[in-house]
Amino acid sequence: MPDLSKLRVILRMRFYWLPPPKTRFGGSFLFLKNWYNRPVINFENVSKKYADNSVALSEVSFAINTSEFVSIVGPSGAGKTTLLKMLLAEEKPTDGKVYLHDIDVHSLSGEDINQVRRKIGVVFQDFRLLSHKNVYENIAFAMEAAGRRDEEIESDVPHVLELVDLSNKIWNFPHQLSGGEKQRVAIARAIVNQPEIMIADEPTGNLDPSNTYDIVQIFKKINDLGTTVILTTHNKGVIDSIGRRVITIQDGRIIKDDPSGKYIL
Ligand SMILES: Nc1ncnc2c1ncn2[C@@H]1O[C@H](COP(=O)(O)OP(=O)(O)OP(=O)(O)O)[C@@H](O)[C@H]1O
Numbered sequence: 001m002p003d004l005s006k007l008r009v010i011l012r013m014r015f016y017w018l019p020p021p022k023t024r025f026g027g028s029f030l031f032l033k034n035w036y037n038r039p040v041i042n043f044e045n046v047s048k049k050y051a052d053n054s055v056a057l058s059e060v061s062f063a064i065n066t067s068e069f070v071s072i073v074g075p076s077g078a079g080k081t082t083l084l085k086m087l088l089a090e091e092k093p094t095d096g097k098v099y100l101h102d103i104d105v106h107s108l109s110g111e112d113i114n115q116v117r118r119k120i121g122v123v124f125q126d127f128r129l130l131s132h133k134n135v136y137e138n139i140a141f142a143m144e145a146a147g148r149r150d151e152e153i154e155s156d157v158p159h160v161l162e163l164v165d166l167s168n169k170i171w172n173f174p175h176q177l178s179g180g181e182k183q184r185v186a187i188a189r190a191i192v193n194q195p196e197i198m199i200a201d202e203p204t205g206n207l208d209p210s211n212t213y214d215i216v217q218i219f220k221k222i223n224d225l226g227t228t229v230i231l232t233t234h235n236k237g238v239i240d241s242i243g244r245r246v247i248t249i250q251d252g253r254i255i256k257d258d259p260s261g262k263y264i265l
């Protein structure tokens with residue numbers, strides 16, 4: 001009789017960052033970072049002009065390695081959200097290429113684009129929870145959409161809520177949660193399908209300093225577990241407390257790319 005728990009661990013290892021069931025979301029998988037130290041995202045001379053001719057990005061080039069934590073900063077209208085939309089293939093570049101590993105994201109169509117999107121967990125400033133579903137159901141819904149089995153849903157939802165320290169609110173509806181708690185649910189939902197990359201567009205924009213601090217700590221923890229994290233923010237405190245790579249954009253151009261950045265604008 002094979003040891004089923006071991007088999008489960010091995011299967012889980014396909015997702016490369018999820019620790020074994022006992023230590024799930026708790027153990028450190030830092031050693032895996034070295035295995036995967038290669039670009040996961042590559043922007044090559046990406047420019048974007050919207051239909052009304054407004055230039056959102058101009059010849060933007062950068063690479064992000066697996067397990068990096070990168071903040072993208074810049075004033076309102078600089079092109080931060082546009083850049084994330086290029087990665088999610090929600091907008092097409094006017095020029096240039098966006099690669100996820102070796103895949104030219106914008107050469108794909110239909111189900112192939114969906115497959116790429118499933119590698120990326122997304123968190124927004126305004127949480128975007130389903131108001132008629134409770135915390136458990138909001139997360140379970142994302143797992144169902146990804147074709148996960150009922151038994152996985154039952155076991156993974158509580159684990160992921162542990163990671164964001166929200167086990168005690170599992171049956172609450174969104175209107176019964178604070179802003180910080182809603183964002184923690186949104187993060188749990190974004191990571192529950194074990195994406196390779198987590199992107200967060202101004203995730204602390206609607207939060208007070210204490211909740212902002214907690215959310216940043218959660219992103220750090222997710223990154224420590226091996227997930228590549230890309231976050232946009234206007235918040236100087238967030239950048240300084242992360243203390244990692246910062247790409248600064250202004251008028252659609254990268255003006256600084258600093259490995260242990262400070263907020264310079
Ligand atoms: N759908 C669109 N159609 C036309 N112009 C757009 C569209 N979306 C964005 N833009 C323009 O592209 C530029 C970059 O916008 P983007 O939303 O990427 O900025 P941002 O850095 O995310 O700003 P913020 O910090 O305010 O969120 C802006 O000048 C904006 O007006």
Ligand SMILES: [Mg+2]
Nearest residue numbers: 080081082201
């Ligand atoms: Mg934006």
